[in-house]
Amino acid sequence: MADEVILLDFPLSAFGMRVRIALAEKGVKYEYREEADFMKRIKSDLLLKMNPVHKKIPVLIHNGKPVCESLIIVQYIDEVWKDKSPWLPSDPYQRAQARFWTDFADKKIYGDSRSVWSTKGEEREAFLENFKVLEAELGDKPFFVSDTFGFADIALVTFYGWFYSIKTFGQFSIEAECPTIVAWAKRCMQRESIARTLPD
Amino acid sequence: MADEVILLDFPLSAFGMRVRIALAEKGVKYEYREEADFMKRIKSDLLLKMNPVHKKIPVLIHNGKPVCESLIIVQYIDEVWKDKSPWLPSDPYQRAQARFWTDFADKKIYGDSRSVWSTKGEEREAFLENFKVLEAELGDKPFFVSDTFGFADIALVTFYGWFYSIKTFGQFSIEAECPTIVAWAKRCMQRESIARTLPD
Structure with missing residues (x-):
């Protein structure tokens, strides 16, 4: 079964950009969904459901399971798609x-x-x-x-x-x-x- | 050569306690040094030298090299003394x-x-x-x-x-x-x- 990867994001977010860079580096195909708007102070129901604790983008939904907080998502991407060179040194x-x-x-x-x-x-x-x-x-x-x-x-x-x-x-x-x-x-x-x- | 492990700490620090728990869990012997006093607003020269960016305890000095920030130190301890069961799951x-x-x-x-x-x-x-x-x-x-x-x-x-x-x-x-x-x-x-x- 192919991986289903969805990114809940807002285009201007520097935290969202970290995740987009990580996914691009690993060559992961994903669906991009704009689920918040800082200017209009809008957050979608899906975002609130997937990140009920912080209620913030970015959220990566991988095969239905949400991962929150940009740096945690980046480490998760590194550990799941590990065929490409890792971002943390071994030492x-x-x-x-x-x-x-x-x-x-x-x-x-x-x-x-x-x-x-x-x-x-x-x-x-x-x-x-x-x-x-x-x-x-x-x-x-x-x-x-x-x-x-x-x-x-x-x-x-x-x-x-x-x-x-x-x-x-x-x-x-x-x-x-x-x-x-x-x-x-x-x-x-x-x-x-x-x-x-x-x-x- | 035996490991030289020194902890720069302050007894009442909840962040320092994390590191002390981690070292005790792994059975690591170390020298405890009180290098700060929150009440008196004192920080030692050694602390300032070993953590020049944040100037905060705890600092773990392992064979002369400093590691700062309690959660980073805990992960470091887990990865160096890895013969005992790891604190992060494999999944x-x-x-x-x-x-x-x-x-x-x-x-x-x-x-x-x-x-x-x-x-x-x-x-x-x-x-x-x-x-x-x-x-x-x-x-x-x-x-x-x-x-x-x-x-x-x-x-x-x-x-x-x-x-x-x-x-x-x-x-x-x-x-x-x-x-x-x-x-x-x-x-x-x-x-x-x-x-x-x-x-x-």
Whole structure:
């Protein structure tokens, strides 16, 4: 029996983009369903049924069973469709590092993202500081943690879509402050999975 | 060469307790170092050096290399000392469920925990609602997700230490509202690793 894979999503969601990139990387065919609209504050009955705890997209429904929370979905995809190269290294210490930077993405990059639009200089400065931490961590490595594209890259790359609007509306330019991150993001954009998913 | 394992911790930390339970479950010998004091707002130089990003305990230093963030440390311990039974099931869907409830522990139980002490009834009610979600999820299972003690149990059980103070100071009793959770916590407390770690 063929797998039935359905993604409940909203096109502009950076968390949904992580899952779309993961599915594209693994070559998984799926049905895309727009089941929420942030602007109109709409959530479908199917979404509320499939994610009753958080009531949030993205939700991956695989053969009828829902998986919620973008990073958990990405790990699930990696473990189910494991014929393609895994996104976590085999070494436990490197795996911990990959999880650390993935967690950093949620807590610091997305978690503090409202402060980009803050009118307070020190809040914007604190947000930029998070990118400088990433800049230092990446150094001269091609990707986060290991030499190959992986879990932390998927978790982090979807914020690249914000860079233009931050420059336009946020009164500072990440491009100018963090050239290493920008070079990494452009490297990621060479992957079809990412170029097709992130907004232009 | 024997493993050198050092835990930077603070005795009252529920996050530190997760790591102590994990190390005890695996029978890992380690050096315990109190490197922070929440009350006095003290953090040692060693802690700042080993966790420069978050500057928080717990940190596990294994043969000189630091691992940070309690849930990442617990997974690391599981993967390094893998001769004892693993805390994550082998089935990808069950693994995703274990990660979901572990993530719920951080986002909802610890994340919303300040509202326990709120003077607003609706905030306390929302906090209690999180426990009712857990109560429904556990149902008649002995442990979260699978029949054996695992990742989500380690992540969740350290809040059991709060029940007494919530009852004393928080104006409501989780025991009375969530008997299934209390029975599960008492089941966990039969494990030496947990009975020795949680406050009496």
